[in-house]
Amino acid sequence: MTARIGPHQLVRLLGDWVSGDGALHDQLSVALRRLVHAGALPSGVRLPSERVLATSLNVGRRTVEVAFDSLRFEGIFKSRRGDGTYVSVAGRHAVTRGDDRLSTFALTGRPHSGSFDLRSAALPGLPFVAEEVARLDPGVLAQQVHLHGYQPAGLYELRQAVAEYYDALGLPTTTDQILITSGAQQALRLTAMWLLEPGARVLIEEPSFRGAIDVLRRLGAQLYPVPSGVDGIDADALSDAIGQYRPALIVLQSTVQNPTGSVLEPSRRASVASLAGEAGIPLIDDIAPSDTQFDGGRPRPLAAYGGPVFTLGSTSKAFWGGLRVGWVRADPERITAITLMKSSEDLGTSVLAQIVAERLLQRIEEARAERRAVLAGTWRLLREALNELIPEWRLQPPRGGASLWAQLPDPCATAFAQRAARKGVLVLPGPTFSSVDGLDDHLRLAFAAAPEEVIAGVERLAEAWASFRTRWSARAVVKSA
Numbered sequence: 001m002t003a004r005i006g007p008h009q010l011v012r013l014l015g016d017w018v019s020g021d022g023a024l025h026d027q028l029s030v031a032l033r034r035l036v037h038a039g040a041l042p043s044g045v046r047l048p049s050e051r052v053l054a055t056s057l058n059v060g061r062r063t064v065e066v067a068f069d070s071l072r073f074e075g076i077f078k079s080r081r082g083d084g085t086y087v088s089v090a091g092r093h094a095v096t097r098g099d100d101r102l103s104t105f106a107l108t109g110r111p112h113s114g115s116f117d118l119r120s121a122a123l124p125g126l127p128f129v130a131e132e133v134a135r136l137d138p139g140v141l142a143q144q145v146h147l148h149g150y151q152p153a154g155l156y157e158l159r160q161a162v163a164e165y166y167d168a169l170g171l172p173t174t175t176d177q178i179l180i181t182s183g184a185q186q187a188l189r190l191t192a193m194w195l196l197e198p199g200a201r202v203l204i205e206e207p208s209f210r211g212a213i214d215v216l217r218r219l220g221a222q223l224y225p226v227p228s229g230v231d232g233i234d235a236d237a238l239s240d241a242i243g244q245y246r247p248a249l250i251v252l253q254s255t256v257q258n259p260t261g262s263v264l265e266p267s268r269r270a271s272v273a274s275l276a277g278e279a280g281i282p283l284i285d286d287i288a289p290s291d292t293q294f295d296g297g298r299p300r301p302l303a304a305y306g307g308p309v310f311t312l313g314s315t316s317k318a319f320w321g322g323l324r325v326g327w328v329r330a331d332p333e334r335i336t337a338i339t340l341m342k343s344s345e346d347l348g349t350s351v352l353a354q355i356v357a358e359r360l361l362q363r364i365e366e367a368r369a370e371r372r373a374v375l376a377g378t379w380r381l382l383r384e385a386l387n388e389l390i391p392e393w394r395l396q397p398p399r400g401g402a403s404l405w406a407q408l409p410d411p412c413a414t415a416f417a418q419r420a421a422r423k424g425v426l427v428l429p430g431p432t433f434s435s436v437d438g439l440d441d442h443l444r445l446a447f448a449a450a451p452e453e454v455i456a457g458v459e460r461l462a463e464a465w466a467s468f469r470t471r472w473s474a475r476a477v478v479k480s481a
């Protein structure tokens, strides 16, 4: 079967392809050539048609035609009559007159000056992280330095602090149920690697965190989406998917979902845990963002409802992503097995970072209060601005985190995000969060930046939407005529 790349996926790979200088068709051919040379577009891959790609990039068809023509001329692309355009086998090795421009073009560069970046939902660290580092006890450090420092399962004191963190949430936990990792991202990778064989079937929420989709794909998993909405994953759809696919694993985010910010309803927690438990299917519950919840009471973790649940957590969202400290919570036997994988991967997470993390966890309530105040405030302003400026978008109110999942009237988010980028505001279209390249009727707006930045970005976005919508509607009328 010929490998092909869909238009949304190609647009995602192209990243910030418009650098602001030069003709659009030149910038597009430079970016495409770079993808081929980097191996991101391998030989033999079939590209979307020029018309379809032009729509997704929100440029004129002529722009894509000229870019494709120049790559065909260089031997990088090849077209077969009636059978589309492919990356040619020789393309990757072709040395062309365009190569000298590659180094000056940043594929996923910084936003251009004067633009607003509403893509990243990563929060700045809290000031008291630096305070705790400054207050480190030299005696404690000396004690650790006296030892060799290789501790694959993590520092005992930190494992104990994490166990207490779960006790306080209504999930009794012992120290041997915790493995410390380099962030929740590594926790996910190690756990999934231990659980899955290549080709294994995995059920994953749709939409879901891009980091999870990428990790699971890289492990060779086959992903099957299960819809997730305002109250979290749809338990009936999950039950049907379990029956239909007999998966090896379920991956979800019960508390402060990325991108939607949803929190799984208590009654659904019981259903989801019993569905997984009865079918004997392990479930990974990534609740790394849970400390950023700003609406409603803090729920008991899904693992408290029983079943083979692996709970992932992190200090990244409450305190600072730069610490790179996260963890997995599971049964002691499973933790021992995953610790062996951690050991062969990196021999353990930085002890220094763990000492700081242990001290920070004593201040978790302070961090939660700080995140709640800031995020609830920015969300209120964002909601008011969007309701006034772009009333036709349907907003799914987040209950935590720094991102908003918005539904557009049409499946046009990829094209609109391209348009918005050229108007100086960067957002992520829905397919970024889809395991099947769907959800083009949604986009994610991050509000991790200062409120005034976010609101200025939304004002710019509203201008881009007004001009985009007029053209898009006209195009739809022509197509249906």
Ligand SMILES: Cc1ncc(COP(=O)(O)O)c(C=O)c1O
Pocket: 182, 183, 184, 185, 186, 209, 211, 253, 258, 286, 288, 289, 313, 314, 315, 316, 321, 325, 326
């Ligand atoms: C759901 C989810 N899991 C994991 C991570 C990564 O966390 P960490 O910094 O602990 O690796 C993120 C970060 O955005 C996230 O949103």
